[in-house]
Each structure stands twice: as C-alpha cells, then as structure tokens.
Amino acid sequence: MPFLSETLSRVKPSPTIAVTNKARELKAAGKDVIGLGAGEPDFDTPEHIKAAGIRAIEEGKTKYTAVDGIPELKEAICAKFKRDNGLDYVPAQVSVSGGGKQVLYNALVATLNPGDEVIIPAPYWVSYPDMVLLAGGVPVAIEGKLDHDFKITAAQLEAAITPKTKWLIFNSPSNPTGAGYSKTELKALTDVLMRHPHVWVMSDDMYEHLAFDGFEFCTPAEIEPGLYERTLTVNGVSKAYCMTGWRIGYAAGPVKLINAMRKVQSQSTSNPCSISQYAAVEALNGSHEFITSNNEAFVRRRNMVVDMLNAASGITCPTPEGAFYVYPDIAGCLNKTSAGGAKITNDEEFATALLEETGVAVVFGAAFGLSPNFRVSYATSDAALKEACTRIQNFCAGLS
C-alpha cells in the first residue's frame, strides 16, 4: 500500500515558490542574485495597519474567533464590495480565510466531485490547476494568446464548456500577465455564461487595486447581475495593502456556498489569525492613500521593464493594465545557445541558464500554462530592476 496519497501524486509544488527559494539559497551562498520571482510588493505594510495589529495584541484579541471571520471584518468587507464594486452582500454571504489561496481552495473542496471540470484561462496563476486536482476536479485550460493580450475570447469559452463544467476561474488583472479585461471584453464572457446556467464563476480579484493608466477594473457579478447567484467574488489584502504575510483573504457569494466553505475551514484550520483580522479591518476601512503612491512606483517600474525587455534581442513584451507582472514572449530566443554554452529549446531552459549565467531569477512560462515566456515580478527596487533587465539584454545578446 503506498504511503502517500494518489491525489498528492497528481500535483506539483508551486514553481513560483521554488524559484524564490532557489534565489534565496543562491543569495545566502554569496551569489549576486536578483530575484524577480516573488509575487509580493516590496513595500512595507502601512503604519496605520500595523498599528491596528499591535492594538489587537495589546487589547488581548488573541483568542479563537468565529471560524470564517469576526463580525467587524465581515461588515468592512460588505462595505468594500458596495463601495468599490456596487455589489450588495450581507455578512452571512462573506467568508474570511488565511489568504486568498485558502478561500479558493475551500470553495473548490466544498463543491467539486470527481470528474467535475474547472475552466482556467491560461496563462494562469500556478496554483489554480493543482488546487482543482487536489479537490478531485479536472482542470481545463484555455489559452489566451499573445496577439490577444493573453485574454480568452467568448468563442473559446463557449467551446470549452461541457455538461461537466462546474466553475470558470476568472482573474483580472492577471497573474502572470498583468492583463486586465475591459468591461466589454468581460461582458462578452458573461453573456456566454448566461447561456450555461450550470456554470459558476470564481472571480479572483486579488489585483483589483493594482490597475494603471485609467484601466477600469470590473468583476463578473457587477457586469452581469444575472450571475450574482452563481458567482464567488474573491479578494484579499495581500497585494494592494502589502500584507502578504498577514494571511487574510475573503470572498462573498451565495449563502449555501459560504456555509459549505465554512464547514471545510472549521474542520481544517479554524479561524484565520485574530490579529491579522483586526489589521484587515483597518486596511479596508482606513486610508487608502498609499495605494496611489505605490501604484505610481509600479507604473514607473513597469514602463522601464517593458521598454528594456523589448530592447532585448528575441523578446516581445506587451504592456499590461495591472498587477505587478509582465510576461514577455521569448520565441525569438529559442533554438540558440547561450554564451555559457546552454542549449535553449524552451522557456524552462532559458530561465535556468539566465539564473546560472547572470543571477537573474524569473519564473518560466510553462509553469503558468503558456510558453515560450517568462514572468517578471517588478515589485522590487528600480535599481535592481534596471540591473536585472540589463543582464537579460546581455544574456539575449549572447545567444547564438
């Protein structure tokens, strides 16, 4: 009898975490490494949010809480959905977990039966397919192509839906491409879903507030009120509020789904950290001014990275609407040999040689389901980004 479960054998560890760890190890060993793998802002958590966490500790708010969130946080989340998205939810429709990751996982575990299909536009956040597999479902990827800014079309969605489709996971602005769907593009997708009432939508809005150049964020339940009863709108404080380590994510949706998610959480982790929940109340209710200044830095960095990568031989890099990632295409770099003698036939070999020969750590495109590309997280200092892009340019110039 095998000791490890068959389910576990179907999933792989997160490649983004693996790249971050590898870069950390090389750095600790004294190598000159620039990590562009981590999916988290380099900015510190704002002071007023930290202060709320400290206050929670001092006031003894350090005990178990309600399994899926304290009432104050659920109220703050309802106010956020009304304020930002025009969506009406009551606290009974809200679930809070240890990060957006746990929210998504709870929802999949709570709803998937063996063989249920989940449509995932590729390139996708690395965890979606593996979470679906862990929950017993079948991930079905549809490719958003470079010439369509990595976004899927209504026709592709229509073609992917079968009687077994349970969910579409929608993510805009996207990890790994930063691409954001306009209202018109999203409406074309929701029109398809309106014709298939058995399909639910899990909208991962984690990068909502990281939207640039006037891009207007939109979410499915807002664009198509007819989907409200079968949409789980997921969000969190990790990215926009620079709170990745605090581990708070949340979602709102139909009560029967929220209750099922609570059941999963009650028998696995119980409540998310009490201190972090009080800090998240302050994040949602307090001043958001820092988001504007953080976004100015992100836009400046994005523009520099896009310009420098497009100047690298063999690379094509679109300018995305949001998040803090770019997803350059490296078709022009394949079937060549690097200055260090490595054969580059795919994006994993490109990323490995780049790390070994220049010390720049990026995540290869195959991890996100669309090749040949790599993902750059530009949530790091301007100086480090400039140096990293110069090294990438030199690496590409050395390919022959």
Ligand SMILES: Cc1ncc(COP(=O)(O)O)c(C=O)c1O
């Ligand atoms: C698209 C997307 N969804 C969800 C998450 C999970 O965020 P959290 O840190 O809140 O678990 C991430 C984090 O990288 C992400 O990129």
